[in-house]
Amino acid sequence: MDHSIYTSLQTGILLLLASALITPLLAGKRKWAGSLNFLATLAAAVVFTGIAVKVLGGSAAPATFDLHVDLVWGSLAIPLMIDGFSAVFMVLISSVAAVTAFYCIDYMEMDHYRHYSLRSFFFCYPVFIAGMIALVTVDDLTTGFTIAWQMMTIASFFLIRFDYRDEVIVRSANKYLILMELAWAAVLAAGLMLPGCTWGTPLHQIAEHLGMADAGLRTLVLTLTLLGFGMKAGMFPLGQLWLPDAHSVAPSPISALLSGVMLKTGIYGMIRTLFWMMPDTLPAQEVQYWGLVVAIIGVVTLFIGTSQSLKQVDAKRLNAYSSIGQIGYIILAVGAARYYLGANAALHALALLAILGAFLHVLNHAIFKSLLFLCVGSVQFTTGTKDLDKLGGLFALMPVTAIIAGIAAIAVSGVPAFSGFTSKWAIVGSTLLSGKTAGIFVIFGVIALVTSAMTLATYVKLYGMTFTSVGVEWNDKNNVHEVSKVMLAPKLVLAAVCLVQGFFPWLFVALFGRVLATSEGVLTQTLGTPEVLASLSQNYAGVSFAAANGSPVAFSLPLVMIAMLVVALLAALWLRRAGGAEERTAPVWLCGYQTLNNANRYLSSHIFDAFKKFMKWTGGNVRGA
């Protein structure tokens, strides 16, 4: 049996841990330490990508492996499992971490951080990454889970409270720690509660025991697990308790990691719970009931999260709330997929579309949300503020960041041909096409669409009030300029990935096909069949979804759309020039005001005033806005 992937996994983790020990020694030389940290995470990313390539290129799910660690007082057994599904998460986590580490080199030079030692930062960063990687590879809810979860949680706690002289930040970080420990306790309790399950019981055995347990205990175990992972993912109402506070106070690259990849470990846990931990012997109705509950939570999360995000005036809080909203889409899709996997075989194809939507949105959101946090970080780096009421007019001053932020903002809004579009299309399409067979999901689809209009509003505001419009010239005395190349490069990389995700969704659909082929469990058994897979076809132009009779009923073809838009743009350009009009620049007409200044400008907190009042009941209101 080939265990080489598990050896590589240990190598990767050890690399990160070694970096955690060595890099802090160099912390006095800030840039050197940053570079070393980057090199270590990059090396680890290469190792993990190698594992993923091997796993995804295989013909079936690799065997599981029990890692025995000999300690002074005895041996510790940790069941590990790397299948296609964990492989994708590993690549995602490690590569975003490497890109962000590069960004850290210069970002940690920010004026505000000058008097902070970077020792703890460079200790915690690799440990945090190692913890996340471990979390998506351990196969139990007890021993291995505890080690991975604690590495991730405690390291990220110290990263969040990096700016420890600010009381608000420390309080937010403390809250984060307490809630994450509660989540840990919930999952751990679930893992130990079942008769026959002890420390180190792998997931498939838990599933067997769960099938034999009575209904009450079963429900309790599943509820606790979903609550634990849901807390991490940012599920309503648990996400609101910690997520906006923690994400908005951490240094921006850390926020990017928290929002871009750490939340996804919660999603990972939810998917494992719903599709791997649920025994096949469970009555079909009970399974569908779980799917429905999760979908309802998802729809509430996406609606509430996004409408709260719309109200924010702090750029990072806005992004954080919006993360809750986007995670809601994923939770909705996961719940819908679970529901559709019931007895009715006609819905199985829709389950495929829904889980594909979840999978794509996990990947897309990781990239564009990291990108948005890095852009806001750059703005904060150069202007010293993230308050949208004070920003404005940065397009002319930092054009590269502005264009990159524009790409990320249209991606998150789901504008056709950009990366959020295909994933939202798959999620909304899978809910709408269920029609009468699963009526309530149609309503969920409508709510999801309303919400994407709100997402659009949110990001129009963020972008408009940061990069276009006016304002920064009155509020910032410093010389505002574009950030250094070291900070631009990682953003350019992520922006390129974001564009590829948008224009070539078929690549990621093909990847998803490999994930199904190299994983076990109900998803592969039901959806991996040729009949179901046939409903989803992909080609160079995009993805289309066919009904049972073979005719396509929904399609997302970004390349065609972008071609159409380009031709139309050229036509519009021709029309603009057709009259031979002359061009001239002139100052803004201020309708009687002598000068434009801070007293007579329209602030971010004024925008959507009537709508914000209308949505007051959704919470997350900002005082004075």
Add this chain to the structure above:
Amino acid sequence: MSQFTEIAIGIAQVFGNLLLFLVIAPFLDGVVRRVMARVQSRQGPPLAQSYYDVLKLLGKENIDSAGILPFRLAPLVAFASILCVIAILPVAGRATALTPYADAISLVYLLTLGGVAVLLGAFASKNIYALIGASREMTTMIMVEPILFMVLLLGVLKTGSLDLTAVIYGTPMAAFGVPGVVMIAVSLFGLQAFVARQPFDIAEAEQELLGGPFIEYSGPNYALFKYYMMLKQMFYAYLPIAMFVPLLGSGFYLVDLALQMVLTVVVFLLIGLLSATHPRYRIDQAIRYFGVLFVIALAAIGAAVIF
């Protein structure tokens, strides 16, 4: 019919659609202006006035007050997005060559792209009035787009497909039942908001916001925005006709098309009449109005799902 002829007809259809909308939209705008004037006991401009406006603006000086790319890009994107919408629209029951490449969800997102472009231009223009207008425009969009989508959704539910031809023409009138009747009422009550006319011209609001999002635009840029608004107006007026008025089924494309166009003109007469007789709502009143409309539409969808 050979495959080649089919493709050729499909492509001709794309250009036919564009030509139809580009030529007729300013005329329909003229109809509204004339009707409004007559109701207010004025003579009113000639029916061709909107053509003159666009042509004249195309030759006027193009003043750039922002000096950044988004300001110059916005009118182009707005105009391009509405051209794409028209190109994929199956007019009079016939799919164009591009219809098979976009479904109902794509259509709605393309429509929002136009709105985004307007907002982008407004935000870029550094003018406080433009920002107020943009804020109102976006608020209206959040509330109105879903209502439009729910009108289309009725077709999705009946045919089980998101393909545009199926969504718009796939259901006979009678099969819509009560939810269909409710949706017709909803589209009528939402009509003025879809076409951004009084009482819902809150974003432009000439008397208070001096054109809102477009205040800093002049010359060809403004012409593009104006043309965009007219095309969008025609699209929104045409859609309920296409959706709910059955095709004659005469077998003649041109007869079907002519009927649809006559009905669209009737809709525009209605738009003019409503615009002339209704004072503008405040934005908070409008939100409540849309909220009620939204709930009714959602109830109709719920009924369509259950029964």
